[in-house]
Amino acid sequence: MKKLKNIFNRNKNSLSIVEKVLSVVFESKRALLTNMEKLTEVDGFNAWRNKESADLSNIVQPFAKSSKLHECQKNSMPNKLCKYRCGLGCQMHHLIHSMILAYGLERTLILESTNWQYHESGWDKVFLPLSSSCTTIGNVPTVNWPGSNVSRVIRLRPTKRVTPRSQYLPLAVPEDLVNRIKIIHGNPIAWWVGQIIKYVWRLQPRTTNYINNQMEKFGIKNPFVGVQIRRTDKIYYAEAKYQAVERYMDVVDEYYKSIEIKTNFTKRRVYIATEEYSVIKEVKTKYPHYEILHNQNIPKIPKINFARSFDNIFDLILDVHILLRSDLLVCTLTSNLCRLIYALLQNDHVDGSANIVSLDAVYWYHNQLHNKRKVILKHHPENAAEIDLVPGDIVDVTVVTDYSLNGYSHGTNLRTRRKVLWFWM
Structure with a gap:
């Protein structure tokens, strides 16, 4: 439907016709989706998926507690969080990297976070410690990654890339769980990353109290739509393409x-x-018929690194928790924080993909090896930039580097080895 409207936008004389067609199409789509939702409730599939997801989570969550804590200095992996100077979403994904490595290698992760940019006293002042007893390596000698099976302590270097790359990192999913996950979730890696974040994202009581007090002040009631709009540093550092508020609010309008x-x-x-x-x-001016809620601590004058500072950590966490409570989230998956929330959503919904709309990318993971998608509809190329696709083809989606594609992504058809520009829905 996006493609159809883009085509007719080039011919203004046909615009009124296509808008009438789109109005009918969208109305039919809403009715169809409503009926499909009712069907999943009637046939009992939703109840079964909820139970299966909970059972799988119960397998994964105790992994940190099952470590041999009395042997942690013999089988651990220290990681310096304070060396990563980036936003909260970015830092959380670095930490998830380390947690997944520790899980795969059956080691205990020790987080060294003194002088962390979000709290000088460290991680444990905001979140619960990753381990209740294994928090330091003491005087045990360390070796740098990758070490070996006999290395007592392997130190992870503060770098964006883990070299050499481990087979356990995303988009890998535990072999003993993947077949069960695939039945309940369309994107197993999102469910798996969500489980890791579920363990990491455990708040200290003072953080929880702050969140609860602020949410009580807001008095937010469902239904409501959450919208994350990053500007300042994302645009300043050219990390993402500017998205007009109208693009976000078009999705909000359609939801209501x-x-x-x-x-x-x-x-x-x-x-x-x-x-x-x-x-x-801008949103209040252009959409006066909406009740617009927001964090009152937003600076009136833009600050480039406001979202990366100690001043903002508790308000960032507050935003995350409010967005998680929303009935629909609209954001850009090029944002680390948006991808973090997407993964967290998988814990509140068996498959949270229907609870989020991204304006610029599909879900991906930083430094992932492959992101393979199966073609389900035949496609005849309309121009030189597109290629022929047949059902069953596997397209390896390129990690997002071009933020100007507006819904299109690059990839390679593994059958023909040709590069493809494809439109995601």
Whole structure:
């Protein structure tokens, strides 16, 4: 439907026709999705998936506690979190890397976080420690990654890339779980990363109290849509393409039209998580019929590194928890924080992919080896940039590097070995 509208946008005389067609198509789509949702509730599949997901989570979650803590100085992996100078979402993904390595190698991860950019006293002042007793390596000699099976302590260097690369890193999923995960989830790596984050993202009581107090002040009631709009550093450092507020709000409008079919609500609510106050003012001006909620601690004057500082850690966590409570999240998956929330969503929903809309990319993982997708519809190329695709073809999706594609992604058809520009839905 996006492609159809883009085509007709080139011919203004046909615009009114296509908008009428799209209106009918979207109305039919809303009714179809509503009926499909009811079917999953009637046939009992949702209840079974919920139980199976909980059973799998119960297998994964005790892994940190099952470590031989009395032997932690003989079989551990220290990692200096304070050396990663990047945003919270970025740092969390580095930590997830380390946790997955520790899980795969059956070692205990020791987090060294004194002088962390978000709290000088370290991780444990904001989140619960990764281990209750194995927190230091003492005077035990260390070797740098990759070490060997007989190495007592292997130190992970503070770098963006783990070299040599381990077979355990994403998009790898534990072999003993993957077949069960595939039945309940369309993207097993998202479920697996979500389980790791579930363990890591455990808040200290003071952090939890702050979140609860702030959420009580907001008085947010469902239904509401969460929108994450990153500007300042993301645009300043050219890490993502600028997205107009209209693109976010078009998705929000469509969501509220879809739920009008099945529920009654009195107010269209949107919670906007952003570090630039001008975004809030713009949305309030352009969409006065919406109730616009936001964090009151956003600086009135933009600060480039506001989202990467100690001043903002608790408000960042607050934004994450409010966005997790939303009925739909609209964001850009080129953002580390958006991908972090997407993975966390998998713990609140068996498959949280239907609870998020990304404006610029599919879910991916930094430094992933492959992201293979199966073609389900035949496609005849319309121009030289596109190629022929047949059902069953496997496309290896390129990690996002070009943020200007507006819904298109690069990839390689593994059958023909030709590069492909494909449109994700």
